[in-house]
Amino acid sequence: xxxxxxxAVVGPSEIRRSVRELAGxxxxxxxxxxxxxxxxxxxxxxxxxxDELARANGINLLEAGxxxxxxxxxxxxxxxxxxxxxxxxxxxxxxxxxxIVSWFRDNIDKNSLLQIGLQPSIAAGCVLRTSNxxxxxxxxAKLDKHGSTLLSLIAGASK
Amino acid sequence: MNTGGLILIVGTLAAATAAFVWLAMKISKxxxxxxxxxxGLEAAANVDVEHIFDDNFREELRNRGRLHFEKxxxxxxxxxxxxxxxTTTQLNDYMRAEITRTxxxxxxxxxxxxxxxxxxxVGSIEKTITTIDQQRQFLETQMITQAEAQKKHVLEQFEKxxxxxxxxxxxxxxGDQIDxxxxxxYILAELEANKEAILEDIKRGA
Numbered sequence: 001x002x003x004x005x006x007x008a009v010v011g012p013s014e015i016r017r018s019v020r021e022l023a024g025x026x027x028x029x030x031x032x033x034x035x036x037x038x039x040x041x042x043x044x045x046x047x048x049x050x051d052e053l054a055r056a057n058g059i060n061l062l063e064a065g066x067x068x069x070x071x072x073x074x075x076x077x078x079x080x081x082x083x084x085x086x087x088x089x090x091x092x093x094x095x096x097x098x099x100i101v102s103w104f105r106d107n108i109d110k111n112s113l114l115q116i117g118l119q120p121s122i123a124a125g126c127v128l129r130t131s132n133x134x135x136x137x138x139x140x141a142k143l144d145k146h147g148s149t150l151l152s153l154i155a156g157a158s159k
Numbered sequence: 160m161n162t163g164g165l166i167l168i169v170g171t172l173a174a175a176t177a178a179f180v181w182l183a184m185k186i187s188k189x190x191x192x193x194x195x196x197x198x199g200l201e202a203a204a205n206v207d208v209e210h211i212f213d214d215n216f217r218e219e220l221r222n223r224g225r226l227h228f229e230k231x232x233x234x235x236x237x238x239x240x241x242x243x244x245x246t247t248t249q250l251n252d253y254m255r256a257e258i259t260r261t262x263x264x265x266x267x268x269x270x271x272x273x274x275x276x277x278x279x280x281v282g283s284i285e286k287t288i289t290t291i292d293q294q295r296q297f298l299e300t301q302m303i304t305q306a307e308a309q310k311k312h313v314l315e316q317f318e319k320x321x322x323x324x325x326x327x328x329x330x331x332x333x334g335d336q337i338d339x340x341x342x343x344x345y346i347l348a349e350l351e352a353n354k355e356a357i358l359e360d361i362k363r364g365a
Binding site: 093 | 319330340351354360
């Protein structure tokens with residue numbers, strides 16, 4: 001199954017959460033079939049994350065086979081998709097995060113998974129860490145890199 | 160003894176001798192009885208001699224001689240005293256002159272020694288001054304060089320520190336005040352700039 005990740009699915013934690021939720025749904029349906037008496041109040045609530053994911057992939061969550069396919073596809077993504085760690089100076093807003101995730105899915109890999117971290121010391125920008133390399137795209141790195149320019153500017157200002 | 164005394168003594172002796180000779184010749188003239196006369200004359204001469212040179216005369220002569228001798232001794236003592244005084248004076252003058260000359264020579268030597276020592280000391284001091292001056296110039300040059308190096312080092316450290324301080328200040332001033340939405344364009348631009356490298360790294364990692 002070709003899985004299409006929604007922008008709400010940012011990283012591995014969301015995938016794992018969705019897999020756990022699917023497993024919970026399976027348990028619920030097994031239990032309700034055994035009891036022959038479904039209680040409306042006892043039905044598990046489906047999260048927006050899973051709901052969007054199911055809608056995006058045309059999955060009917062009431063069907064066990066489709067749930068299983070979705071779960072397998074999610075596990076496959078978790079196994080194969082590139083996982084990147086990106087840090088910001090402060091907690092990103094969902095809207096900003098969606099744009100960043102979208103960029104990664106469009107430009108790097110359609111199943112890119114991001115782990116979000118916080119580094120207040122970078123002030124602005126971000127620090128991206130892949131499995132092999134670190135990309136420091138922060139203001140701190142920019143300032144350090146252009147220290148000589150800053151000094152020449154200070155020297156020019158003092159003359 | 161003065162000349163007058165000697166002349167008197169010599170004259171007296173000469174007169175006595177002349178009288179004695181005259182008597183002897185008169186007695187020995189021809190015509191007289193040789194034996195008897197001769198014996199008589201000799202006896203008369205002896206008497207006269209005894210008569211002339213009697214004890215008083217001899218005592219007188221002795222006294223005169225003593226007086227004269229004492230006089231001469233006194234005069235000589237006076238002369239000797241004068242000579243002695245003169246000699247003493249001359250000796251004093253000579254000693255004074257010699258001592259003065261010796262002292263002057265010694266003083267000259269002493270002055271020469273002092274002058275030599277002074278010259279040596281001055282030469283030594285001049286040499287020391289020259290050495291100190293050279294040392295001072297060397298130290299001055301060394302200190303200037305070290306001061307310049309230290310100044311340069313401090314300036315470099317200050318510049319490095321200044322950049323760090325400014326960076327730290329800017330980062331502290333920015334802090335976490337900039338919302339991520341405001342940084343989004345910058346972040347996306349940076350990601351775009353590093354896109355190839357990220358892709359390459361992911362491919363390599365895969």
